[in-house]
Amino acid sequence: MIVLADGLTLVERKLLHLRHQPGTLVAMLVMPAVMVVLFGFVFGSAIKVPGGGNYREYLMPGLFVMTGVFALSSAMVDVATDQGRGVTDRLRSMPTARAAVPVGQTGADTVTGLFGLLILMASGLAFGWRAHHGLGHALGAIGVLLLFRYTMSWVGTYLGLIMPSAQTADALAPLTLPLSMLSNAFVPTDGMPGWLRVVCEGNPLSAAVAACRSLFGNPGAAAAGGSWPLTHPLAATLLWSAFLLAVFVPLSVRRFTRAGL
Amino acid sequence: MGNLGQPGNGDSPAVSVHGLRKRYGDVEALSGLDLTVAPGTVHGLLGPNGAGKSTVVRILSTLTRATAGRATVAGHDVAARPDAVREAIGLAGQHAAVDEKLTGRENLRIFGRLARLGRRGARHRADDLLERFELTEAADRLVGTYSGGMRRRIDLIASLLRAPAVLFLDEPTTGLDPRSRLDIWAIVRELVAEGTTVLLTTQYLDEADQLASAVAVVDRGRVIAEGSPAELKARIGSHVDVEVGGEADLAGAVAVLERLTGGRPAVEDLRIVTGVPGRAPSVPRLVRELDAAGVAVQDVGVRRPSLDDVFLTLTGRTTGTGGADGGATGMRRHDRAKEGATA
Numbered sequence: 001m002i003v004l005a006d007g008l009t010l011v012e013r014k015l016l017h018l019r020h021q022p023g024t025l026v027a028m029l030v031m032p033a034v035m036v037v038l039f040g041f042v043f044g045s046a047i048k049v050p051g052g053g054n055y056r057e058y059l060m061p062g063l064f065v066m067t068g069v070f071a072l073s074s075a076m077v078d079v080a081t082d083q084g085r086g087v088t089d090r091l092r093s094m095p096t097a098r099a100a101v102p103v104g105q106t107g108a109d110t111v112t113g114l115f116g117l118l119i120l121m122a123s124g125l126a127f128g129w130r131a132h133h134g135l136g137h138a139l140g141a142i143g144v145l146l147l148f149r150y151t152m153s154w155v156g157t158y159l160g161l162i163m164p165s166a167q168t169a170d171a172l173a174p175l176t177l178p179l180s181m182l183s184n185a186f187v188p189t190d191g192m193p194g195w196l197r198v199v200c201e202g203n204p205l206s207a208a209v210a211a212c213r214s215l216f217g218n219p220g221a222a223a224a225g226g227s228w229p230l231t232h233p234l235a236a237t238l239l240w241s242a243f244l245l246a247v248f249v250p251l252s253v254r255r256f257t258r259a260g261l
Numbered sequence: 262m263g264n265l266g267q268p269g270n271g272d273s274p275a276v277s278v279h280g281l282r283k284r285y286g287d288v289e290a291l292s293g294l295d296l297t298v299a300p301g302t303v304h305g306l307l308g309p310n311g312a313g314k315s316t317v318v319r320i321l322s323t324l325t326r327a328t329a330g331r332a333t334v335a336g337h338d339v340a341a342r343p344d345a346v347r348e349a350i351g352l353a354g355q356h357a358a359v360d361e362k363l364t365g366r367e368n369l370r371i372f373g374r375l376a377r378l379g380r381r382g383a384r385h386r387a388d389d390l391l392e393r394f395e396l397t398e399a400a401d402r403l404v405g406t407y408s409g410g411m412r413r414r415i416d417l418i419a420s421l422l423r424a425p426a427v428l429f430l431d432e433p434t435t436g437l438d439p440r441s442r443l444d445i446w447a448i449v450r451e452l453v454a455e456g457t458t459v460l461l462t463t464q465y466l467d468e469a470d471q472l473a474s475a476v477a478v479v480d481r482g483r484v485i486a487e488g489s490p491a492e493l494k495a496r497i498g499s500h501v502d503v504e505v506g507g508e509a510d511l512a513g514a515v516a517v518l519e520r521l522t523g524g525r526p527a528v529e530d531l532r533i534v535t536g537v538p539g540r541a542p543s544v545p546r547l548v549r550e551l552d553a554a555g556v557a558v559q560d561v562g563v564r565r566p567s568l569d570d571v572f573l574t575l576t577g578r579t580t581g582t583g584g585a586d587g588g589a590t591g592m593r594r595h596d597r598a599k600e601g602a603t604a
Contacts (some may be wrong), residue, residue, distance in 0.1 A: 006374075006375060007373075009371055009374045009375055013360065013363070013371050016362075016367055016371075017362045017363070018362055018364070020362060020364075020403060021362070080427060082360075085356055085357070085358055085359075085360075085361075086354045086355070086356035086357075086358030087358050087359065087360060089352070089354060089358060090354075090358040090372070090419065090420075092324055093322045093323060093324060093347060093350065093352040094324070094347060094372075094375060094376045094423075095344060095347040095348045095376065095377055095423075096375045096376065096377070117308065192552070226511055
């Protein structure tokens with residue numbers, strides 16, 4: 001209950017940030033459409049989807065997952081900023097359940113992430129993307145996306161806690177972009193050199209993207225005989241999330257709970 | 262939530278520390294520090310950067326654990342009952358530990374809710390505190406637009422949300438302009454008048470002098486002297502400062518000063534500074550005796566020792582705060598007029 005109440009308070013904190021920075025809100029609304037147009041039409045004109053199909057249909061699950069990866073950098077920056085400013089110490093000196101803070105923050109990010117995801121889906125729908133397997137599968141895909149985002153948010157929380165300063169976190173944050181490029185999110189992995197293909201298909205992102213494609217019924221499913229994560233994307237995503245959460249939740253909570261330096 | 266800003270039970274100390282040690286790797290930040298803070302008082306921890314003051318506050322506010330030793334706050338052991346300690350304390354650190362992207366009021370409401378005041382309780386408490394500390398006008402502006410002094414004030418107010426019995430102020434005025442320092446001091450005095458116990462770390466000697474009824478001088482992780490500011494200064498004695506009219510007057514003046522003070526006058530151009538172990542002779546007497554000896558006197562003054570002098574005497578080093586901060590130099594009062602008037 002306490003964790004839930006703190007989570008709601010932290011969601012409100014995030015929403016207040018948005019209210020005070022309408023620019024961020026506008027960017028949040030406009031960016032998805034820009035990304036769909038940019039990637040969908042610019043890349044789409046040159047990329048052949050394996051097995052045929054519309055590139056924008058192929059692209060959308062990639063964009064959905066990519067916004068989840070951004071939760072990693074935003075959590076990292078937020079946590080490092082709070083820590084640098086002494087806000088984290090203030091919270092740790094208050095009778096707030098210590099575990100409640102990272103749990104609340106990651107929970108809050110997942111809630112705001114859902115809004116972002118819905119906006120991006122609406123943009124996709126406007127440019128011809130569809131969920132072909134019905135509401136149940138679509139909800140399943142949303143569940144997978146939120147789980148993935150939640151996982152990334154915990155990884156980012158831990159990285160934020162170990163950052164020496166908010167500036168370092170700011171400087172490292174853009175690295176999530178190449179991280180999400182090293183996957184099947186934008187281009188099929190078939191044509192990549194062997195070593196790169198191993199890296200990209202092993203990226204947890206790729207499994208999540210493939211899982212979404214299969215649940216939404218979008219083109220680009222891996223051919224039989226492909227690597228295990230891509231032929232069993234749902235299981236691979238769940239395993240990746242379970243593994244990363246099992247590592248980073250205790251690490252973050254411990255780091256937050258146990259007095260630091 | 263039991264005691265709202267009240268001193269607590271009877272005479273038992275608000276903070277009690279025995280043999281506190283803290284190691285960070287090879288560095289010993291605290292090497293057996295003892296401290297007792299009486300309830301309802303301001304206790305100053307005075308020392309240069311790196312003396313271990315902040316480490317004491319971090320241990321007492323449950324942010325970090327001691328390597329050895331024992332500490333209680335408001336009667337609760339910090340290692341065994343950190344939750345009980347957190348219920349009883351407030352912490353305002355060297356930063357303005359608030360969210361710059363929120364308004365002052367929103368900050369207080371959010372922190373109030375996280376401090377378990379409830380949505381309604383937090384709203385009322387935030388409004389009350391803003392009004393009481395005269396931040397109502399700025400309350401609905403983003404903290405990012407606040408001046409340095411206002412940020413510290415909202416930070417201090419945020420530490421009062423739960424009406425703490427013991428308040429830790431870790432260098433609350435470092436880097437502030439003189440006027441904002443006075444604002445913070447006024448708040449601290451008001452809180453203490455209501456029964457709050459304050460442990461204040463500072464490297465500003467005048468701050469300890471102004472606020473604290475007891476001061477512990479901290480150096481290299483231990484307390485090297487303790488007492489009221491007056492007691493500490495009494496250890497040092499005072500200085501007599503004389504400026505003569507010409508070089509011909511120097512010898513006569515030195516002779517008079519030696520006789521009156523028992524000290525050894527040091528001559529620098531036309532100035533003579535004499536350290537006096539005990540109480541210095543009064544200014545009128547100095548003037549009379551110098552006049553009687555036929556010395557042309559330009560200026561006579563008695564300087565009371567500053568805590569800066571105390572630190573120098575105790576450690577053989579200065580505090581390193583220099584004159585740049587305006588705080589240390591503020592202590593060097595030349596009480597000429599005052600001495601003359603009261604003599």
